[in-house]
Amino acid sequence: MQASPSTIVQAYDRLAAEGVIAPRQGSGFYVTGRALPPLALADATTPAARAIDPFWVSRQSLDSDPTVLKPGCGWLPTEWMPNAALRKAFRAVARRENVILSEYGSTRGAIRLRRFLTAQFAEEGLEISPDQVLLTGSGTQAVDLICRLLLRRGDTVLVDDPCYFNFQALLRAHEIRIIGVPYTATGPDIEAFERIVLHEKPHLYLTNSVLHNPTGAMVSPQTAFRLLNTASAAGLLIVEDDIFADFETIPSPRLAVMDGLDHVIRVGSFSKTLSASVRCGYISARKDLIDGLIDLQVATSFGGPSPVITEVISDVLEGGSYRKHMLEIQRHLEKSRKTVIHKLEMLGICPWVVPKGGFYLWGRLPDGQDSTQIALRSLDDKIIHAPGNVFSVSQSASSFMRFNVTQCMDEKIFHSLENILTGRR
Amino acid sequence: MQASPSTIVQAYDRLAAEGVIAPRQGSGFYVTGRALPPLALADATTPAARAIDPFWVSRQSLDSDPTVLKPGCGWLPTEWMPNAALRKAFRAVARRENVILSEYGSTRGAIRLRRFLTAQFAEEGLEISPDQVLLTGSGTQAVDLICRLLLRRGDTVLVDDPCYFNFQALLRAHEIRIIGVPYTATGPDIEAFERIVLHEKPHLYLTNSVLHNPTGAMVSPQTAFRLLNTASAAGLLIVEDDIFADFETIPSPRLAVMDGLDHVIRVGSFSKTLSASVRCGYISARKDLIDGLIDLQVATSFGGPSPVITEVISDVLEGGSYRKHMLEIQRHLEKSRKTVIHKLEMLGICPWVVPKGGFYLWGRLPDGQDSTQIALRSLDDKIIHAPGNVFSVSQSASSFMRFNVTQCMDEKIFHSLENILTGRR
Numbered sequence: 001m002q003a004s005p006s007t008i009v010q011a012y013d014r015l016a017a018e019g020v021i022a023p024r025q026g027s028g029f030y031v032t033g034r035a036l037p038p039l040a041l042a043d044a045t046t047p048a049a050r051a052i053d054p055f056w057v058s059r060q061s062l063d064s065d066p067t068v069l070k071p072g073c074g075w076l077p078t079e080w081m082p083n084a085a086l087r088k089a090f091r092a093v094a095r096r097e098n099v100i101l102s103e104y105g106s107t108r109g110a111i112r113l114r115r116f117l118t119a120q121f122a123e124e125g126l127e128i129s130p131d132q133v134l135l136t137g138s139g140t141q142a143v144d145l146i147c148r149l150l151l152r153r154g155d156t157v158l159v160d161d162p163c164y165f166n167f168q169a170l171l172r173a174h175e176i177r178i179i180g181v182p183y184t185a186t187g188p189d190i191e192a193f194e195r196i197v198l199h200e201k202p203h204l205y206l207t208n209s210v211l212h213n214p215t216g217a218m219v220s221p222q223t224a225f226r227l228l229n230t231a232s233a234a235g236l237l238i239v240e241d242d243i244f245a246d247f248e249t250i251p252s253p254r255l256a257v258m259d260g261l262d263h264v265i266r267v268g269s270f271s272k273t274l275s276a277s278v279r280c281g282y283i284s285a286r287k288d289l290i291d292g293l294i295d296l297q298v299a300t301s302f303g304g305p306s307p308v309i310t311e312v313i314s315d316v317l318e319g320g321s322y323r324k325h326m327l328e329i330q331r332h333l334e335k336s337r338k339t340v341i342h343k344l345e346m347l348g349i350c351p352w353v354v355p356k357g358g359f360y361l362w363g364r365l366p367d368g369q370d371s372t373q374i375a376l377r378s379l380d381d382k383i384i385h386a387p388g389n390v391f392s393v394s395q396s397a398s399s400f401m402r403f404n405v406t407q408c409m410d411e412k413i414f415h416s417l418e419n420i421l422t423g424r425r
Numbered sequence: 426m427q428a429s430p431s432t433i434v435q436a437y438d439r440l441a442a443e444g445v446i447a448p449r450q451g452s453g454f455y456v457t458g459r460a461l462p463p464l465a466l467a468d469a470t471t472p473a474a475r476a477i478d479p480f481w482v483s484r485q486s487l488d489s490d491p492t493v494l495k496p497g498c499g500w501l502p503t504e505w506m507p508n509a510a511l512r513k514a515f516r517a518v519a520r521r522e523n524v525i526l527s528e529y530g531s532t533r534g535a536i537r538l539r540r541f542l543t544a545q546f547a548e549e550g551l552e553i554s555p556d557q558v559l560l561t562g563s564g565t566q567a568v569d570l571i572c573r574l575l576l577r578r579g580d581t582v583l584v585d586d587p588c589y590f591n592f593q594a595l596l597r598a599h600e601i602r603i604i605g606v607p608y609t610a611t612g613p614d615i616e617a618f619e620r621i622v623l624h625e626k627p628h629l630y631l632t633n634s635v636l637h638n639p640t641g642a643m644v645s646p647q648t649a650f651r652l653l654n655t656a657s658a659a660g661l662l663i664v665e666d667d668i669f670a671d672f673e674t675i676p677s678p679r680l681a682v683m684d685g686l687d688h689v690i691r692v693g694s695f696s697k698t699l700s701a702s703v704r705c706g707y708i709s710a711r712k713d714l715i716d717g718l719i720d721l722q723v724a725t726s727f728g729g730p731s732p733v734i735t736e737v738i739s740d741v742l743e744g745g746s747y748r749k750h751m752l753e754i755q756r757h758l759e760k761s762r763k764t765v766i767h768k769l770e771m772l773g774i775c776p777w778v779v780p781k782g783g784f785y786l787w788g789r790l791p792d793g794q795d796s797t798q799i800a801l802r803s804l805d806d807k808i809i810h811a812p813g814n815v816f817s818v819s820q821s822a823s824s825f826m827r828f829n830v831t832q833c834m835d836e837k838i839f840h841s842l843e844n845i846l847t848g849r850r
Contacts, residue, residue: 013745019544032548058723062532066524081527090519090526090733094512099491101515102506102700107487119444123457137562137726144725148598153578169724173573275527277732298483299594300569301562306734307702308515320438 052372053390054165060384071408072386072401074164074213075276076359080332080406082316082325086275089315093308100311104303107294109135109280110310116317117268117282126257126284134290135305136297139243139269139281140166143206146239146265146283147174148300149292151203158202160188162362162391162400164213164241167206180393183212185353187219190226197234204237209255211244214391214402215362216355224255231263238264243281246273246326247333247357261286270313273326278312280305333359333405340405343414347421352400361403362388366421371401374420381416477797478815479590485809496833497811497826499638500701501784505757505831507741507750511700514740518733525736529728532719534560534705535735541742542693542707551682551709559715560730561722564668564694564706565591568631571664571690571708572599573725574717576628583627585613587787587816587825589638589666592631605818608637610778612644615651622659629662634680636669639816639827640787641780649680656688663689668706671698671751672758672782686711695738698751703737705730758784758830765830768839772846777825786828791846796826799845806841 001008012029015021021029050056061073093100108114114130121128136142151157153175159167161180171178179200181188187209196202205227209219219227231238240255245268256266261284269281283293297304316322340361341351348366355361365371371387378385388400408414419425426433437454440446446454475481486498518525533539539555546553561567576582578600584592586605596603604625606613612634621627630652634644644652656663665680670693681691686709694706708718722729741747765786766776773791780786790796796812803810813825833839843849 010745013748014743017743017745017748018541019548022548055720055723058727059532059719062529062723062728075529078523078527081523083523083526086526087519090515094515094519098503098506098508100702101508101511102503102702104487104500104696104701107484116443123444123447137566140725140727141562166724166727169720173721173724271529275733276529276728277525277527279728279731294484295480295594296598298480298487299591299598300565302483302565302591303487303701303704306704308700309731309734318439318442320435320442323438323442 052375052387054169057165057384057386057390058169061386064384067382069383069407069410069413071383071403071413073384073404073407075272075404076329076406077409080329081273081275082322085316085319085321085325086278086312088319089312092315093311096311100307103307105135105305105307105310107298107304108133108290109282109304110307110314112314113280113310113317114282116314117284121257121284124251124254124257126254126260128261128284132261132284132287132290134283134285134293134297135310136281136283137301137305138279139241139267139271140170141301142267142269142281142283143167143239143241144170145293145296145300146267146285146289147171147176147204148296149289150237151176155204156200156202158193158196158200158205158236159393160207160212161393162214162388162397163206163393164208165386165390168393171206178393183215183217185215185217187212187217187223188227190223190230193227194230197230197236201234202236204239205231206239206241208241208244210242210252211247211355211358211360213244214360214386214400215352216358216360217353218252218356219255221253224253224258228255228259228263232259236263239267240264241267243267243269243272244358247330247359249327249330249357256284265289270317273329274313274316274322278309280309280313330357333357336405336408337361340403340408343408344403347414347418349401349417359404359406361405363401363403365399365401368399369421370398372398374401374417377420377425378416380425381412383413383416477800477812479594482590482809482811482815483594489809492807494808494832494835494838496808496828496838498809498829498832500697500829501754501831502834505754506698506700507747510741510744510746510750511703511737513744514737517740518736521736525732528732530560530730530732530735532723532729533558533715534707534729535732535739538705538735538739538742539707541739542709546682546709549676549679549682551679551685553686553709557686557709557712557715559708559710559718559722560735561706561708562726562730563704564666564692564696565595566726567692567694567706567708568592568664568666569595570718570721570725571692571710572596572601572629573721574714575662576601580629581625581627583618583621583625583630584818585632585637586818587639587813587822588631588818589633590811590815593818596631603818608640608642610640610642612637612642612648613652615648615655618652619655622655622661626659627661629664630656631664631666633666633669635667635677636672636780636783636785638669639785639811639825640777641783641785642778643677643781644680646678649678649683653680653684653688657684661688664692665689666692668692668694668697669783672755672784674752674755674782681709690714695742698754699738699741699747703734705734705738755782758782761830761833762786765828765833768833769828772839772843774826774842784829784831786830788826788828790824790826793824794846795823797823799826799842802845803841806837808838808841
């Protein structure tokens with residue numbers, strides 16, 4: 001075959017590693033007769049009969065094939081991500097010391113990244129020590145750890161209505177009683193919030209205060225002030241999930257900053273703006289809470305997040321190109337938001353608010369049409385929508401739908417919506 | 426300064442990214458007066474007064490500085506790991522498509538790695554579909570997910586006595602009643618096992634059947650057969666944590682294989698033999714269980730494990746050099762085991778069994794000396810030991826200590842032990 005012996009040796013090694021051939025000592029290699037299962041093997045997909053619930057949206061979006069359109073999903077198209085900086089960071093990791101490549105992370109995760117985060121918090125006016133930052137496997141895992149530390153089955157948690165659908169899935173996994181507070185264009189309805197805190201005595205309030213998911217709205221300073229006062233009077237802890245932070249050019253005031261981490265636990269991640277493949281989240285909180293969270297993370301994950309992951313993130317964040325990348329993303333987003341609002345309005349779909357940042361639009365369908373039905377019908381067009389009620393504890397968002405302006409570039413989405421909305425299909 | 430403008434621009438960008446300087450539009454860069462917290466900043470260490478419990482060992486080992494010796498820790502020295510193959514895999518990742526670099530993993534994790542695992546299982550005689558493999562963030566997270574799916578607070582779980590200390594920490598996080606079954610050189614004491622299953626009705630039995638942690642012993646075929654019969658008669662599920670699998674040249678029969686995943690859930694990871702920084706674990710189980718586990722993983726982590734992580738693992742496993750690396754490790758281990766046994770015996774410390782593989786030795790101290798006291802005293806010599814009772818539900822292993830033969834290369838360990846054992850210090 002004109003190939004060099006070392007090429008052949010390598011080919012044999014690979015075939016042996018795959019189990020297609022097996023060595024017999026002193027005799028050579030033999031075909032095992034066992035082939036690998038086919039690569040294109042389809043996984044059992046989410047049952048079609050399954051209820052349209054938060055899991056339905058997550059599983060459909062995460063497992064769909066690349067030809068499926070996902071105008072409601074929760075992430076940027078991959079070509080918007082800082083891939084060049086990521087490639088550079090991976091090449092750099094390949095040259096790092098063995099400890100980075102193959103040892104467990106420390107219980108809190110790499111000091112380098114925690115140090116960077118505390119410097120960033122200091123810019124916002126929140127002065128804490130890197131000891132008060134715990135790195136976790138992801139933002140979701142961060143919220144999960146907090147729930148495990150602070151909640152017991154049957155406890156009550158307050159969320160916004162609507163809220164990020166996976167908050168509900170997560171809280172249900174903890175067998176938590178979920179109460180929704182109606183969300184307004186300036187944050188949770190503060191009268192309702194105060195009433196619920198008084199009567200239902202929730203243990204936690206879980207929210208995105210800035211660039212709220214799914215609406216893209218912001219808590220106003222007045223609402224923030226009253227929220228914090230109510231929480232502190234009632235001894236209620238607030239979990240502020242701030243994963244969209246980097247989508248703001250000038251950071252708006254955060255609950256965590258106003259409160260100085262007294263009653264607020266701040267959660268973040270890099271999945272939305274840096275990479276969802278290089279996953280890592282963080283929690284900043286009071287020291288006593290961090291200490292309990294460390295034990296829990298050790299018990300349930302052993303070491304902190306992978307050193308290779310946190311190094312790649314630090315490299316990208318500290319590399320200098322990240323800020324420019326984010327400025328570009330923000331410009332890009334503004335343009336896409338305008339375009340998509342216009343196209344949706346042509347179909348009679350109106351944004352509930354026009355967000356100041358981020359990629360979400362919370363659109364109201366015309367004539368009280370039902371978004372769950374539209375999501376189901378859109379599957380035939382290979383389009384996965386995010387219908388309103390998966391975000392709503394009270395199931396009162398049937399006429400809403402979450403759109404991700406960056407994932408609405410294909411005209412097919414609007415054609416399909418038009419056909420379905422006008423009853424043509 | 427003779428530097429090129431682009432170098433200076435990059436320096437400014439980095440300083441801005443670190444928050445040391447800040448740009449003002451149309452005016453230039455200004456020093457913020459905020460310095461990063463010092464890099465060498467010590468984290469609040471584990472309180473000295475803290476009880477010597479499973480968390481003590483984990484936190485001490487994970488967070489100790491590199492000059493501290495860890496003769497009892499649960500991993501290989503970093504220079505034993507396949508670092509060259511890891512470097513090559515990271516360089517390859519840097520050239521991969523954007524989807525790998527920045528998108529979420531699918532709910533089950535990459536098909537490439539699941540396909541490789543099913544081929545490996547098939548070699549052992551366990552024929553399952555890649556659908557029956559769920560990739561997780563780590564082996565520990567795999568066990569945690571299973572506990573979350575199958576257990577409720579107050580349920581009973583059976584573990585070996587002694588067993589891997591973090592099993593206890595994990596089960597306590599679930600507020601589970603833990604019962605220990607005495608471990609013998611041929612697996613759990615089968616009479617005691619049958620009695621406990623009958624009277625205590627445990628919901629799960631969590632074990633390492635091969636290269637048991639901490640003893641290095643193996644379940645005999647007779648014990649395995651009786652274990653499975655008892656479990657199947659009682660409807661008891663067994664979680665077989667098989668993270669040391671790759672330390673065997675010829676795989677011994679696994680419970681999962683004998684049982685065909687009917688009553689056994691198999692858990693594994695790559696942390697012990699490939700990298701603990703590139704973390705990933707897996708669960709293979711019945712399809713109905715996998716489906717419940719997927720929902721739980723979505724709720725608590727959202728996407729499956731990072732695509733970059735699973736690609737690196739696949740590259741190393743399929744690269745062909747991994748098998749040779751493991752053969753070398755096994756030879757290396759055999760030599761180290763002999764040396765360490767000899768050195769320990771000189772101090773009157775006897776191995777409870779001589780393991781057939783892996784890196785653990787379960788050593789009995791002379792004259793009924795107390796290993797917790799020795800561990801505490803060794804801290805002054807900057808040595809962290811793993812005292813017996815952190816592994817023992819019944820607290821009956823005070824005269825034992827777990828040694829990791831690969832982490833006992835420094836003579837200081839034996840000098841220190843000799844001094845402490847003979848009362849010289």
